[in-house]
Amino acid sequence: MDASSDTAIATLLLDWYDIHARSLPWRAPPGTPAPDPYRVWLSEVMLQQTTVAAVKDYFAAFTTRWPDVAALASAPDEDVMAAWAGLGYYARARNLLACAREVAASGGRFPDTEEGLRALPGLGAYTAAAVAAIAFGRRAVVVDANVERVVSRLSAIDTPIPAARPLIRQKADAITPDGRSGDFAQAMMDLGATVCTPRNPRCLLCPLAAGCAARTMGDPGRYPVKAPKTSKPVRQGRAFWIERDCGAAGTEVWLVRRPATGMLGGMRALPDDGWNARADGSGGEPLKGLWRTAGRVGHVFSHFALELEVALHCGTRVQAMGEGEWWPLERLDEAGLPTVFAKAARLALGQKEDA
DNA sequence: GATACGTGGGC
DNA sequence: TGCCCAAGTAT
Known part of the structure; x- marks a missing residue:
């Protein structure tokens, strides 16, 4: 040309x-x-x-x-x-x-x-x-x-x-x-x-x-010709939904802040068991007591897929665990959760409605 | 150059 | 339904 x-x-x-x-x-x-x-x-x-x-x-x-x-x-x-x-x-x-x-x-x-x-x-x-x-x-x-x-x-x-x-x-x-x-x-x-x-x-x-x-x-x-894509690994993980004054007016959920760098860096999140792109989660619940499972959500990130089990703890006068904040459920949409945790939250809240 | 890094829409 | 793709950047 x-x-x-x-x-x-x-x-x-x-x-x-x-x-x-x-x-x-x-x-x-x-x-x-x-x-x-x-x-x-x-x-x-x-x-x-x-x-x-x-x-x-x-x-x-x-x-x-x-x-x-x-x-x-x-x-x-x-x-x-x-x-x-x-x-x-x-x-x-x-x-x-x-x-x-x-x-x-x-x-x-x-x-x-x-x-x-x-x-x-x-x-x-x-x-x-x-x-x-x-x-x-x-x-x-x-x-x-x-x-x-x-x-x-x-x-x-x-x-x-x-x-x-x-x-x-x-x-x-x-x-x-x-x-x-x-x-x-x-x-x-x-x-x-x-x-x-x-x-x-x-x-x-x-x-x-x-x-x-x-x-x-x-x-x-x-066109354009592109190199073939590699398949995404599937990882397993758990997220923890911890409420205090469960079922009362003004119920709150425990949210943490993710580290400033890496996956979802700097974002508010649910506590989790440490899942990441390279490995399944391996940590335990952040709190002793009675846990039950809300179910699982699937989410696909840019470089891996995650199957996330959502574990529920509904207690009264739950003590705070490490760094984090109690967040009012009625303002959860303002917390700015990344989509994977918004999905987990929706599942947890749906369980409550069913109960 | 290769890899980590989200999400939702289109077909 | 699963795969492809989008006004890329940082390391």
Whole structure:
């Protein structure tokens, strides 16, 4: 593909975007001034490995509660972690706060260059390029999974990802125009999300179909080529649901805070028997007395699956065990439990209703 | 380069 | 139903 056709790709794509751009809460319409860098940054971090549909409510909640970077920087850790609960990849929330505080401490404005952005916590190559392009109009080569798919199809790249990444980046660089940087980046992502989809791409609607090698060869869905996935181990574990003043008004449950790093790091949780990605749980109940089983919940993490037995202890005047807090059942939805523990809680509460 | 790190939706 | 996938980053 020569330079003139590379230019043609950008023109065709931007013309398509002028008509078909998705309207999203964090986005400015095509050709209009860039949105607030805080909102661009926040949305990009939330969107890392996460679907637009899942992000929308969280983005609204965060921007309502913390309208600017100074407000977010001032928020207590536990409030931000709880607000992130359910969105996954919790290191993002920890890095989000660290980044907000770093920006706030250095004057309250985000760096306006890709290099400056890349130095902030939680901003890797993709996010730094995306914010530089979308919020600051900088020319940047923005490569996410959508761009990888579009480019690997345009050029029919047979090398599997991740080995193909340097070539994909080079091809993406070649078609990235000097102007309309933010629009171009978002146009590539919109094309990938709505037309050049992973399965059953809608080539008849694609503005780039005429120059697409994969389309010409007849099987665009074959790209990008990826290495086969390895299967996930299945681990066994137990979680402990401990109530005090069981059945009374104002019943509370014992919650702990997970260590700051690792699985579900920094999140509120039920006590458990130490299950992790590498081993089944092996610890005993944190409290002597009568236990019964509520049942099991299944949960699939990014790199393993868990079968979690939920053990119940319903006592009166239960003593506190180590670090943790008694949490009122009627406010449990505000505790910010990660999904696996929210499932366990639902099971435990269902048992109570049955009893 | 390989691995750890969540979750929900689509087919 | 189970597998694939998503606007990746840190180590």
